[in-house]
Each structure stands twice: as structure tokens, then as C-alpha cells.
Amino acid sequence: MSVKDKIWLWFHRMASPAYFYKLAGQVLPWTIVATTILMLIGLVGGLVFAPADYQQGDGFRIIYVHVPSAWMSMFVYMVMAVNSAIFLIWHIKLSDIVARSSAVIGASFTFLALVTGSIWGKPMWGTWWVWDARLTSELLLLFLYLGYIGLRSAIDDRRVAGKAGSILALVGAINIPIIHYSVVWWNTLHQSASVSKFDNPSIELNMLIPLLCMAIAFKLFYLCILLINSRSELLEQEKRSQWVKELVTSS
Amino acid sequence: MNYSNPFVAMLFRDLRIAFRQRAEIMLPVIFFVVVVSLFPLAISPDPAVLKSIGPGVIWIAALLSILLSLQSLFRSDFNDGSMEQILLSPFPGSLLMLARIVAQWCVTGLPLIIISPLLGLLLHLETHVIFVLFISLLLGIPYLNMVGAIAVALTIGLRQAGALLSLLVLPLYVPVLIFGSNAVISAANDLPYTGQLLWLAALLVLASTLSPFVISSALRVSCSYR
Numbered sequence: 327m328s329v330k331d332k333i334w335l336w337f338h339r340m341a342s343p344a345y346f347y348k349l350a351g352q353v354l355p356w357t358i359v360a361t362t363i364l365m366l367i368g369l370v371g372g373l374v375f376a377p378a379d380y381q382q383g384d385g386f387r388i389i390y391v392h393v394p395s396a397w398m399s400m401f402v403y404m405v406m407a408v409n410s411a412i413f414l415i416w417h418i419k420l421s422d423i424v425a426r427s428s429a430v431i432g433a434s435f436t437f438l439a440l441v442t443g444s445i446w447g448k449p450m451w452g453t454w455w456v457w458d459a460r461l462t463s464e465l466l467l468l469f470l471y472l473g474y475i476g477l478r479s480a481i482d483d484r485r486v487a488g489k490a491g492s493i494l495a496l497v498g499a500i501n502i503p504i505i506h507y508s509v510v511w512w513n514t515l516h517q518s519a520s521v522s523k524f525d526n527p528s529i530e531l532n533m534l535i536p537l538l539c540m541a542i543a544f545k546l547f548y549l550c551i552l553l554i555n556s557r558s559e560l561l562e563q564e565k566r567s568q569w570v571k572e573l574v575t576s577s
Numbered sequence: 578m579n580y581s582n583p584f585v586a587m588l589f590r591d592l593r594i595a596f597r598q599r600a601e602i603m604l605p606v607i608f609f610v611v612v613v614s615l616f617p618l619a620i621s622p623d624p625a626v627l628k629s630i631g632p633g634v635i636w637i638a639a640l641l642s643i644l645l646s647l648q649s650l651f652r653s654d655f656n657d658g659s660m661e662q663i664l665l666s667p668f669p670g671s672l673l674m675l676a677r678i679v680a681q682w683c684v685t686g687l688p689l690i691i692i693s694p695l696l697g698l699l700l701h702l703e704t705h706v707i708f709v710l711f712i713s714l715l716l717g718i719p720y721l722n723m724v725g726a727i728a729v730a731l732t733i734g735l736r737q738a739g740a741l742l743s744l745l746v747l748p749l750y751v752p753v754l755i756f757g758s759n760a761v762i763s764a765a766n767d768l769p770y771t772g773q774l775l776w777l778a779a780l781l782v783l784a785s786t787l788s789p790f791v792i793s794s795a796l797r798v799s800c801s802y803r
Contacts, residue, residue, distance in 0.1 A: 473741075477745060481802070486802045489798040490795065490799070493727075493731060493791060493794060497727055497749070508752035508755045509755065511755070
């Protein structure tokens with residue numbers, strides 16, 4: 327069997343709800359353990375062992391929540407868009423479930439990034455909000471997430487909601503780079519560069535390692551929530567199928 | 578298969594239907610004028626202030642009146658079942674939907690563009706600035722029609738479509754709003770503005786090539802719902 331066939335086989339297996347349900351159940355405990363360990367390392371490293379910033383003092387430590395959640399906000403939308411494309415092309419229901427569960431998590435990460443950014447901005451820039459390019463495009467990303475969630479929840483029929491949502495997610499994915507660069511460009515025209523958090527020439531290693539730990543921990547955390555969500559959504563969606571009945575009667 | 582005949586037929590059908598309801602055509606234009614004339618009352622009638630806020634005000638008002646006119650875009654066809662017939666026809670749905678949007682643009686977008694120089698005068702913009710405003714609206718408003726039509730096609734079957742429609746549409750309108758109002762502001766400050774206009778033209782090309790396909794598949798999804 328060639329590598330290509332193996333990949334296709336894996337793809338088809340993953341698309342089967344029963345197989346995915348079982349696999350997700352096996353993977354989940356390990357992901358939870360890994361998330362907890364990495365998050366502990368990241369938090370202790372970041373809040374205790376990392377030296378205070380020479381300019382921002384201890385205030386910079388909010389970076390360990392803010393930056394990973396900002397990274398996740400983009401990443402989750404990407405996952406959503408890829409899964410929407412898979413759903414539209416191959417009609418794999420599982421992809422739709424992933425996209426649907428991701429939206430709420432992504433919106434929460436975006437909201438978290440905005441709130442922590444605002445809390446960080448108050449002592450550092452002296453204001454809760456600046457119309458900085460990064461902040462503005464993050465805000466618009468939140469609106470895109472909310473639109474997606476709103477559209478899906480407005481449609482009762484699950485299948486139709488999936489299709490309509492997928493189209494919207496793809497339109498959004500095409501627009502995100504355009505929106506981002508237009509906002510960057512608007513900002514450079516309007517005001518001189520405000521304080522940028524990446525002004526520091528380089529970040530010290532014992533500040534960076536906890537940050538990377540936190541970034542991976544956030545990714546794993548997303549995976550945990552995604553697996554839990556998808557499992558319950560799968561059960562609900564497949565409640566009339568044989569494997570769910572067997573699962574319920576055997577337990 | 579000859580594609581120009583169905584396009585033209587669809588275009589004229591829609592225009593004929595639109596011109597039978599003249600009052601409805603006038604509403605977005607009147608809305609546009611009224612919204613713009615509220616700003617001097619609320620902020621300041623001082624010409625210097627009006628000059629600085631003018632481009633943004635006219636662009637936002639144009640955007641809102643397009644948003645207002647979007648709601649009726651597919652409504653009657655969807656309600657009386659013609660939409661299914663249009664999508665079932667042997668011609669590509671994207672082609673027919675492009676005709677529908679061109680008709681919609683003629684009826685709602687074009688009047689806004691034509692009346693915009695007058696509003697520029699009301700807000701004390703200079704002649705060459707008004708010219709740039711006109712060009713930017715000419716390039717930007719079709720984009721608003723096309724991208725807005727995607728959101729309308731997705732929400733057409735829903736009960737609470739209005740508020741959801743604006744939530745879906747407004748973030749997607751941001752680039753055009755930025756480039757459009759920036760071109761006018763740059764012209765007012767004697768800065769180069771061709772870059773912004775070229776961006777608007779690029780976005781228009783992108784939207785006019787991709788959005789008809791998205792709209793027709795979104796309409797298929799919406800029609801399958803009921």
C-alpha cells in the first residue's frame with residue numbers, strides 16, 4: 327500500500343463518526359494531562375522564574391496569556407475555514423462539527439486577547455484602547471466569529487446551518503488578509519506608530535521558553551475542548567445510528 | 578451555449594420590475610441625503626469641521642443605504658418561488674445572479690453615485706476632492722452590492738434576517754470603507770490617492786469574479802431549507 331493510499335485510508339477512517347468517537351475518547355485523557363503539565367510549567371516559569379522586564383516591570387507578565395490567545399484566535403479561524411472547505415467539498419459531517427465547535431472557542435480566545443490586551447494597555451500605554459492596527463483587526467475578527475455563530479444559530483436545520491456556515495467561513499477566510507492589511511495600511515496613514523509590544527530588540531530566553539510552553543498549552547487546551555465538544559455533538563447528531571445505540575445499551 | 582441572452586433577459590426583467598415600484602427606488606437615495614444632512618446638525622456647521630469629516634460621513638451614509646436596500650434584493654423572488662425556477666434553469670446560477678446584482682446596482686447604487694457630488698458640495702468639499710469622491714464611490718459601491726448579496730443569500734430564509742445581515746456584512750465592508758474614505762481624505766490634503774483607487778479597483782475585480790458563484794451556491798442552500 328502506498329503512502330498516498332494510507333493517507334486516504336486514514337482520512338476515511340477519521341471521517342467515520344464511530345471511529346472518531348472512540349479515538350477521541352482515547353486521546354482526550356492524554357491531552358488533558360499534557361495541557362495541565364505544560365500550562366503549569368508555562369505559568370510558573372512565566373510568573374515566577376522569568377525576570378521582570380526592564381521597562382514594563384512585572385506588568386509584562388500578562389504576555390503569557392495575551393500572546394497565546396491572540397495566536398489562537400487566528401489559528402482557530404484557519405482550522406474552521408479548512409474544515410468548512412472539507413465539509414463543502416467531501417460532505418464529511420465530522421468537519422462540520424469541528425468547524426462548529428471551533429467557532430465558539432475561537433471567539434472566546436479572540437475576546438480573551440482583546441480583554442487582556444486592554445488590561446495590559448492601561449498601565450503601559452495609559453489607555454484602555456488605542457485604534458492600533460493589531461487591536462482593530464482583532465476586533466473585526468471577533469465580529470466575523472460572532473457573525474458565523476449568529477448565522478449558524480439562526481438556522482434550525484443542522485445540515486443547512488453547516489452549509490451556510492461553511493460558505494460564510496470561507497468568505498471570511500478570503501477577507502481576513504484583506505481586512506488585516508487594509509487596517510494596517512489605514513493605521514500607518516492616520517497616526518504615528520504607537521507603542522508596539524515587539525519593540526524590544528529580542529526577548530530573553532527565560533522569558534521566551536514559558537511563552538512557548540503557554541502557546542503549546544493553549545493549542546492543546548483548544549484540542550481538549552474541541553474533542554469534548556465534538557464527542558457530545560457527535561452523539562447528538564448520530565443518536566439514531568446503530569453505534570450510539572450499542573454504546574448506550576452497553577454502558 | 579450562448580450566455581449573453583439569458584444575462585440580458587434577466588437584467589431587463591429585474592430592471593422592469595424595479596421601475597414599476599418607483600417609490601422603493603427613491604428610498605435609499607433619500608435615506609442617503611437625510612443621513613448626510615444630519616451630521617452638520619449633530620456635530621457642527623463649521624465648514625472646516627465638515628471638510629474634515631465629510632469624506633467619512635458620505636462613505637458611511639452610502640454604505641448604510643446600500644445595506645438598507647440589500648434586504649429586498651432576493652425577497653420577492655424567494656417568497657413567490659421564482660428563485661427555485663431561476664436556479665433550476667439550464668443557465669448557470671452565477672450568471673443570472675450577476676445580472677440580478679447589476680440590475681440592483683443600477684437601481685440603488687448608481688443613484689447614490691450620481692447624487693454624491695451634490696452632497697460633497699453640502700459638506701464644503703472642493704471640486705477636485707468631489708471628483709475623487711465620485712470615482713471612489715463608482716469603484717466601491719458595486720463591491721458593497723456584491724459582497725452584501727452574499728450575506729443576503731445566506732440569510733434570506735431566516736425570520737430575524739435584518740440584524741444578522743448587518744453583523745455579517747459590516748466587517749466585510751471595512752476594507753472598502755478604509756480605502757474609499759482614505760482616497761478622498763488624501764485628495765483633500767493634496768496627497769497622492771491613486772493607490773487607494775487602484776486598491777478599490779482590485780477589490781472590485783476580486784468581488785465581481787468570485788461573488789456570483791458564492792451567491793448562487795448560498796441561494797441553493799437557502800432554497801433547500803424550506
